[in-house]
Amino acid sequence: MNLIVIIYISSNIWLLILIANLFLVLVKDEIYDSQDFYIKLVYYTIFCVLFIGTLYAFISSFITGLTLNKETIIRTFILIVTNTILLIIDDKLHAHIKIKNEKSFLEQQNKVYENELKIIHQSNDIIKNLKHDMKNHLFVLQNLYTSGQHQEIEAYISTMVKQMDNGVFCNSGNFIIDSIINFKLGTIEKATISVNITIPDTLNIDNYTLTTILGNLLDNAIFALNSSHLKKLDINISYVMGNLVIMIDNSYNGVINNNLTTTKANKENHGVGLSSVRNCINNCEGELEISYDEEIFSVSIIIPA
Template sequence: MTTLFYLFSNVFHIYATYQFSNVFLQKKKESAKSDVVLFTLYYIINSCAYLLFGNWIINLLSNFVPYCLIAIYHKNKFIYSIGSSFILCAVLIVLDTLVVAIQSVLNIHSIFFEQGFVSNIVMVAFVNIVSHSFFKKNQLNVSLPVMYYITVIIIPFVSIIIGYLTAVKLNIVSLICSVIILLINVDMFYLYDNLINLFSEKYENNIIEQQNKAYLNQLHLMQESQMKIRFLKHDMKNHIINMQSLLSAEKYDQLKDYLAETNDYIYSNNVIIDSGNETIDSVLNYKLATLENNSVEKSYHVVLPEQILISSFDLNIVICNLIDNALEALSLLGENDEKKITIDIVYKQGYIKILVGNSFDGIIHKDKRTRKNDEINHGIGLKSVQNIAEKYGGILKTDVADNWFETSVIMYEK
């Protein structure tokens, strides 16, 4: 029965190690099938080493060597493979020592502790916290709510208590209860991972949808502009005759008005920003169109090259979030409040600087990220902007003075 307890417990030990490899190793998407074979062999080697020898050094090597070979199989550098294997063994030793120390201090005698079930639960929880906190596994680097980490800690803790109470004697009932508890923990972490991925996909789709609308808007503007130019070319002969007659008659004021009217006709296509970068122009023209017919004081300065070595997708996330925040702040102002927005986007040698400033009602949260107290559902936009800025070796900075809020982002080309 003890052997059976160990074999079931070791399944979850290998699962925890697999999760660990997903964080620390570089893998291809198509490697999932090969991982099933590799970690099955890992399980067999590790289990046989423990059951045949029962020596802690051999047991440690049976973790180190298979994991290192798996890392090399995935074409990770040899030094990196050795290093990550050492980290794995160090984590295993620390967690086992911690569990044994707690068991000794509290004088706990339970199969659930002695057969490694507790260590494996702690290992899975540890890997999930590390992956989502430090390695930012979610696709768009959106920070997770505090409730996620509370749940990741509470559920394993409660599971350990339940396991301790149920798995007192060495029998089949204790084994079934222990396996069920481990399955609940694995299922919970799997569910959370999928929810995070779904959230990231939804966020990404929302950005892509806004980008597509912006491109469509820009296309309509271009088509409208081209159509007006075609009409103007078609009637150019008549326009020239009219202007020549006004010039000959020395009717300069009328000629001036005629030229102004022609100019207004050409440029009355709602093109707000024309920086030279079609991708950024389309986003800005789409976002800023809502401000054209209201009392907001506007100041735009956008000068960009046609090509920038920064992902257009990442740039759109940054610009859309900053402008959305500014527009929301302006919408909260009263009719008699001063409304102003400033946008300054410039490219300099090797980096791009984005500055968005706006007047607001003076109400803001202490972290300068949102005017709302609900940190879980709000302020995510600026957190995402900060993560993208850091991705390109840059920074996000927010400044507040009186009723003026200003956000600046610097991103360096890769």
């Protein structure tokens, strides 16, 4: 009977330690990420149930009068150790996936920043050259005006504007959105591109969420665009009644996967990208709508901002 009391007290101590550790981990490490918080809560709850069940089976064997033997102790110990190891492995895997996603985001963001700096330097060089040659340009424009060649004036000015805007598809004032769009669209060759953005300079959306959603959607659109004969891309982003509205229409080859996953060669990373987009939209309590016909694939997203 004394042995049963000792086991009962020990099991309760283990249970208290487990519960304390559960709340420490949840409150200290995961409270800032609601999705991770609930995932952790489910995992730890399952572990608690398994742990309590194991102890209950072990203790009840004595209460019902079963004989204590080495085999029973070993089996119970193995069950407890197994449950603990499974929890540790799951925790490590979850941490590894989170670190991997954060690393991927940082790498993508660094590329975006590098490209934006490159565009800024190119624009500065073009402006310097225009200032240096401005006298010559004005002289040409004056002669064209004097001779009444108004169409030539319009064409000349249009050429100058295009040279200044070379590599700049978006200049909304929102640094993150401008950087992502300029970086992604800079990789497209020979396509009809339309970009229409009317948003405030700052949005109530963290950079990680914005980069994940817009970056992955543009990756998918560009990939589909390159495999189509029409090669058309329309991007419309607006701010309506406290919501960020993103609409992307792109041409594609007319082939749709049944579950709208991927036709890319790199299916693993592409699947992760689509999953990240859906997770971000769900976390923001936003909405995602997909539609398509034989030539155009359309994605519409509404996110509180």
